[in-house]
Amino acid sequence: MERDARTAIIVGAVIAVAVAGMVAYILTRPAPPKPPEPADIGIVELSASPSTVALGGEVEVSVLVRNDGGVKGSEAFSLTVNGEMRGREIISLGPGESGILSFPVTGRELGTCRAELEQKSDTFKVVEPTDIRVTGLSVDPPEVEKGKTVKATVGVKNFGQMPGAERIELSIDNENVAREVRLEGGESENLSFGIERGPGEYTVSVGARRESFRVFEPPKEAIGVIEVNFPINWDILVDYVNSMVNYSLEEENVRAVVLKVSSPGGASAYIEEIYRNLLELKREKPVVTCIVGIGASGGYYISLPSDHLYAEPSAWVGSIGVYSTKPSVTRPRGVIYETGPYKRTLFSVKRYPLRLEDVLGRFTEAVEERRGENLKLLRREMIRGKIYHGGRAAEKGLIDSTGSMVVAKRKAASLAGVENYGLINVGWQVLTSSSTWLRTRRVRALLENYADRERWSDKLTPELLESLDPRFFYLHGVGGERIRSNVTILDEWSGKSADRGVTLPELGSKNPDSVQENWELKGGPAENLVLVDAAHLNAFEDEEINPLLQELVEGGAKMEYFTGLSLEEELGNANAFVTISPRTDFTEEEVVALGEFVEGGGKLLMVADPTRSDMAPINSLGKNFGTTFTPGYLYNMENHYGIYRNVYVENMENVEVLGGVERLALLTATEVSSAGSEIATTSGGTYLSTSEESESYGVMSLSENGSVLAVGDFTLMTRPWNTLECNSQFVSNLANFLTEVEAPARRPSWM
Incomplete structure (x- = not known):
C-alpha cells in the first residue's frame, strides 16, 4: 500500500514536471515570421526645367519616385502635357530605394503648358524664340572734313521673347567691323560705330540697309x-x-x-x-x-x-x-523780404505796355x-x-x-x-x-x-x-485764341469747366429776413444793394471788381453775387444788376425779370470784354434793350497807350456817368451799338478788327431813360488800369449810377 502510494506520488511528480516543461516550452517558443509588405512605388516630386523655352525648344520634366514597399517592384508612369500623353517610362526599385524619371518634352505651342503625372504637376512657358534684327541705320554727318569722325548708328531689336545674342557686322566699302549685342526679349539698342576715313565717298551697310557719307578736303576758299x-x-x-x-x-x-x-x-x-x-x-x-x-x-x-x-x-x-x-500779379510772402516793389514782380504792370x-x-x-x-x-x-x-x-x-x-x-x-x-x-x-x-x-x-x-x-x-x-x-503766329463755343471754354477765372457750377464768396451779406418780396408795397428796395452776376460763367476774378466795390461801400451800398437761383426774387431786393463778360446765354425768364426790373426803376450795367469772352452771351441780354456788342476789338495804330489795342477815348456826351471824365484809356475794347445814345466814341483812325474799317466807334451807350448802361471794356475798371487817365473818375461815377435809383409807385408789366 505504502509502496503504491509512493509510486503514485512519483508518477504524479513526473507528470507535473513534464506538464510544466511542456508549458514552459510553449511559452518560450518564438513566433513564426510575418510575410513581407508588397512593393509601393509612388511619385515624390515633379519639376519642369527650364521654366521658359522657345517654341520648338526642349523642356526636361524630372520625376522623383520612391519605393515605400517591402519587396522589389516595378511601375510604369505616363506623363501628360496639357492633357496629351507625351512619354511613358518604367522604373524598378528595391525596398526603400528612390529614382528619377526624365521626360524630354518639346514646346509645340505658345503659351503656358502643364506637365502632369498622377497628382503631381508643374508648368512651363513656351515663347517666341530669340529674333534679333537690325531696325535702322544712320550716318551722321553725311559730309565731314578730313580728320573728323563720322558716327554710324545701327538700331537693333529682339523681336522675340527669349534673351539672346547676335553678332552685328557693319560694312564700310566691304571692310567689316563687328560687335556682339545681347538683348532681352523685346529689348532694343543703338550701336554706335566711329568711322574715320580719308577724302572720298563711302557706303555703309548692314544687311540690305545702306547709307553713304563723304569726306572732303577743306576748300581753300x-x-x-x-x-x-x-x-x-x-x-x-x-x-x-x-x-x-x-x-x-x-x-x-x-x-x-x-x-x-x-x-x-x-x-x-x-x-x-x-x-x-x-x-x-x-x-x-x-x-x-x-x-x-x-x-x-x-x-x-x-x-x-x-x-x-x-x-x-x-x-x-x-x-x-x-x-x-x-x-503776373503776385502777393508778398511773409517769409520773404525784398528791398523794393519790383524785386518780386520785376515789372510795373501799369507801365508794361x-x-x-x-x-x-x-x-x-x-x-x-x-x-x-x-x-x-x-x-x-x-x-x-x-x-x-x-x-x-x-x-x-x-x-x-x-x-x-x-x-x-x-x-x-x-x-x-x-x-x-x-x-x-x-x-x-x-x-x-x-x-x-x-x-x-x-x-x-x-x-x-x-x-x-x-x-x-x-x-x-x-x-x-x-x-x-x-x-x-x-x-509770328502766336497769341491769338481760336473762337470756340462757350460750352467748351475752360473757365480760367473760376478754375471750373463750363459744365460745372461756379461758387463765389459773397462780398456783402444779405439778411433773409429783410428781403421784401413785394417791392410795390414798400415803394423801393429795402437796402442799397448791387447784384453782380456770377451765374453765367462770368469771366472775372473777385479782386478785379474791388475798385468798384470800394466806391460802392464808401457810398453806403452793398454788393452780392447772383449765383443762379431765382433772379426775379433776387432782383426784388436790389438797386442794380451788373453782368460782366458772361459766357453762357441768359434764359428767357431771366430776360423778362430784368426787363421788369428796369421798368420798375432798377439799373442794369452790361460790361463786355473781347479778351475774356465771345459777344453772343451778352448779346442774348443786350439785344432786348436795344444794345449790341460787336464781335472783334478796336485798335488805333497812332493814338494808343503802349500797344495798338489800348485805345484812348476823348469824345464824351454830357451825361452824369461821364461827369468830370475828359479822357479814358480802354485796354482792348469792343464796339457798342445802341438804339439809345452812344455816350462815348473813339476818335478817327480807330479800326474794328473784324471789319478793318477806320471810323469813330461807340464804346459806351446809355438808354433813353438812363437805366441801362453798356460798356465795351472791363479792364479799365481794374487795378492798375483804373488809375490811367480819368478811368478812376469813371469808376466812381459808375458806382453812383448803380445806387441812384428812384422807385416807381408800382411795378409795371414788361413785354
Whole structure:
C-alpha cells in the first residue's frame, strides 16, 4: 500500500514536471515570421526645367519616385502635357530605394503648358524664340572734313521673347567691323560705330540697309552756309547760332556767308543778340541772306544784316512787331523780404505796355536803318504786323529781290571775289566739333523737334511762352485764341469747366429776413444793394471788381453775387444788376425779370470784354434793350497807350456817368451799338478788327431813360488800369449810377 502510494506520488511528480516543461516550452517558443509588405512605388516630386523655352525648344520634366514597399517592384508612369500623353517610362526599385524619371518634352505651342503625372504637376512657358534684327541705320554727318569722325548708328531689336545674342557686322566699302549685342526679349539698342576715313565717298551697310557719307578736303576758299530754320526761344539754340557766326568769322577759308532763314522769330533778347553778332560778321565778310518758307518777325529781324537780302517768291516776309505775355500779379510772402516793389514782380504792370513800344521801336529802327531808301513802308504801316509774299515784300522794300539759295550763293561768291569755291555747312561743322557732347545732343533734339515747320504753331503756344518767364518776343503766329463755343471754354477765372457750377464768396451779406418780396408795397428796395452776376460763367476774378466795390461801400451800398437761383426774387431786393463778360446765354425768364426790373426803376450795367469772352452771351441780354456788342476789338495804330489795342477815348456826351471824365484809356475794347445814345466814341483812325474799317466807334451807350448802361471794356475798371487817365473818375461815377435809383409807385408789366 505504502509502496503504491509512493509510486503514485512519483508518477504524479513526473507528470507535473513534464506538464510544466511542456508549458514552459510553449511559452518560450518564438513566433513564426510575418510575410513581407508588397512593393509601393509612388511619385515624390515633379519639376519642369527650364521654366521658359522657345517654341520648338526642349523642356526636361524630372520625376522623383520612391519605393515605400517591402519587396522589389516595378511601375510604369505616363506623363501628360496639357492633357496629351507625351512619354511613358518604367522604373524598378528595391525596398526603400528612390529614382528619377526624365521626360524630354518639346514646346509645340505658345503659351503656358502643364506637365502632369498622377497628382503631381508643374508648368512651363513656351515663347517666341530669340529674333534679333537690325531696325535702322544712320550716318551722321553725311559730309565731314578730313580728320573728323563720322558716327554710324545701327538700331537693333529682339523681336522675340527669349534673351539672346547676335553678332552685328557693319560694312564700310566691304571692310567689316563687328560687335556682339545681347538683348532681352523685346529689348532694343543703338550701336554706335566711329568711322574715320580719308577724302572720298563711302557706303555703309548692314544687311540690305545702306547709307553713304563723304569726306572732303577743306576748300581753300569756301562759302559758309548758316541755316536758321527754327524758332529761337531757347538759350542753347542762341548759342548754336552764335557758334556758327563765330566759326564763320574765325575760319579764314570762309570768304563769305549765306544765311538761310526759315524762322518765325523768338525771344527779343535772343533775336537782338544774334542781330548784333551778324552785324559784326557783315563788317568782316560779305553776308547774303535768303528767306525760304518764312522769315517773319524775329526771323526777318536777323535777316536784316545783309549785303543783299533775297526771299523765295512764295516765302512769307515781315510781321514786324512784338508779342509779350502779361506779367503776373503776385502777393508778398511773409517769409520773404525784398528791398523794393519790383524785386518780386520785376515789372510795373501799369507801365508794361509802354515797354512794348520801346522794344518795337528798336525793331522798326533796325528795319529803317538796314533797308534805308529801299523801304517803301511808312512806320505806321510797318507796325501793323502784316506779312507779305516774297514778290510783294520786294515791292515794299523789305527785301532786295526774290531769289533762291543757288542765286544767293552765287551772289556771295561774287561779293567775295571768288570763283573756285566750296560750300561748308557751318552747322555741321559746329555740331561735329563741339566739345560738349550733352549740349550738342540737346541742340540736335531741339532741331529735330522743330524740323516740321507745319507744326510750329502747335508747339509755340502762349502757355509755353508764359513758362519762359515774362519776356518780349519778336515772334509770328502766336497769341491769338481760336473762337470756340462757350460750352467748351475752360473757365480760367473760376478754375471750373463750363459744365460745372461756379461758387463765389459773397462780398456783402444779405439778411433773409429783410428781403421784401413785394417791392410795390414798400415803394423801393429795402437796402442799397448791387447784384453782380456770377451765374453765367462770368469771366472775372473777385479782386478785379474791388475798385468798384470800394466806391460802392464808401457810398453806403452793398454788393452780392447772383449765383443762379431765382433772379426775379433776387432782383426784388436790389438797386442794380451788373453782368460782366458772361459766357453762357441768359434764359428767357431771366430776360423778362430784368426787363421788369428796369421798368420798375432798377439799373442794369452790361460790361463786355473781347479778351475774356465771345459777344453772343451778352448779346442774348443786350439785344432786348436795344444794345449790341460787336464781335472783334478796336485798335488805333497812332493814338494808343503802349500797344495798338489800348485805345484812348476823348469824345464824351454830357451825361452824369461821364461827369468830370475828359479822357479814358480802354485796354482792348469792343464796339457798342445802341438804339439809345452812344455816350462815348473813339476818335478817327480807330479800326474794328473784324471789319478793318477806320471810323469813330461807340464804346459806351446809355438808354433813353438812363437805366441801362453798356460798356465795351472791363479792364479799365481794374487795378492798375483804373488809375490811367480819368478811368478812376469813371469808376466812381459808375458806382453812383448803380445806387441812384428812384422807385416807381408800382411795378409795371414788361413785354
